[in-house]
Amino acid sequence: MTPHSPSNSSLSSAIITGSGGGIGRAIALRLAKEGYAIIVADRAEEGARETVRQIIAEGHQARAVVLDITNPQQTQALIDGAENLKVLVNNAGIFNTRDFDRLTADDFRQMYEINLVAMFTLCQQAARILPEGGRIINLASRAAFGARHYAHYVASKAGVAGFTKALCLELAAKQIIVNAIAPGVIMTDMLKERSDGMEELRAQQPSGKLGEPEHIAHAAAFFASPLAEFVSGQVLIVDGGRSVGGTAAF
Numbered sequence: 680m681t682p683h684s685p686s687n688s689s690l691s692s693a694i695i696t697g698s699g700g701g702i703g704r705a706i707a708l709r710l711a712k713e714g715y716a717i718i719v720a721d722r723a724e725e726g727a728r729e730t731v732r733q734i735i736a737e738g739h740q741a742r743a744v745v746l747d748i749t750n751p752q753q754t755q756a757l758i759d760g761a762e763n764l765k766v767l768v769n770n771a772g773i774f775n776t777r778d779f780d781r782l783t784a785d786d787f788r789q790m791y792e793i794n795l796v797a798m799f800t801l802c803q804q805a806a807r808i809l810p811e812g813g814r815i816i817n818l819a820s821r822a823a824f825g826a827r828h829y830a831h832y833v834a835s836k837a838g839v840a841g842f843t844k845a846l847c848l849e850l851a852a853k854q855i856i857v858n859a860i861a862p863g864v865i866m867t868d869m870l871k872e873r874s875d876g877m878e879e880l881r882a883q884q885p886s887g888k889l890g891e892p893e894h895i896a897h898a899a900a901f902f903a904s905p906l907a908e909f910v911s912g913q914v915l916i917v918d919g920g921r922s923v924g925g926t927a928a929f
């Protein structure tokens with residue numbers, strides 16, 4: 680599934696935010712295999728450089744941009760420096776738990792600022808240069824449909840799901856395709872922020888298995904590929920079936 684290359688024969692590029700580790704790194708490695716030049720955008724410099732190292736070691740193209748996605752000047756510079764941009768994956772995000780009676784407005788604002796507002800800004804900046812057939816892929820969460828102990832995260836990810844649907848319509852006339860992925864519990868550093876133990880999480884899975892970052896990368900590869908040219912505004916739950924049949928006991 681090689682992406683269409685522009686006439687100067689250089690590769691199309693893909694920006695993946697938060698790809699200095701976890702799900703973002705798996706998506707970056709996967710889209711590199713699909714033929715994209717990867718721009719690894721993360722505030723964690725060491726992680727970003729490690730992702731670039733792994734991609735280059737596999738014979739593909741990548742470079743790192745160290746930035747904070749909540750800084751609009753830095754995100755504009757990221758977009759301005761992205762030659763032949765075809766795909767934007769808004770993956771960077773934060774998670775923490777707060778019981779409802781301890782949750783503060785500042786907790787809410789911080790979660791929104793990173794998980795939602797920064798995503799909006801990047802989408803607006805990228806949409807000005809994405810070509811026909813360009814792709815935006817946003818990371819929502821299964822939690823968008825309800826979970827206890829982190830209402831601010833749930834609300835931010837429900838916002839991502841709704842924003843993705845709105846953006847699909849806003850950008851349809853420009854032939855830009857916008858989708859979201861809603862992962863279930865995936866084994867990354869983010870799990871360290873959860874108070875429930877690994878065994879408890881595993882027991883809640885119908886298959887008894889937690890997700891791997893590569894499971895999410897498969898979905899991203901589909902949304903970035905020509906196979907998804909008539910699929911837009913969708914939120915694909917990738918959670919091993921946990922959300923089906925009332926088994927989601929978050």
Ligand SMILES: NC(=O)c1ccc[n+]([C@@H]2O[C@H](COP(=O)([O-])OP(=O)(O)OC[C@H]3O[C@@H](n4cnc5c(N)ncnc54)[C@H](O)[C@@H]3O)[C@@H](O)[C@H]2O)c1
Pocket residue numbers: 696697698699700701702703720721722723726746747748749769770771772773774793818819820821822861862863864865866867868869870
């Ligand atoms: N792991 C899960 O179980 C899970 C489940 C559902 C959704 N998600 C979503 O998937 C995405 C990736 O999650 P993950 O598990 O790989 O998390 P992670 O914590 O392993 O990685 C997140 C990355 O985002 C970067 N980041 C955070 N804030 C940033 C900022 N302001 N500027 C630049 N970079 C920033 C971090 O440095 C980190 O490299 C997130 O949006 C998350 O909400 C994860």
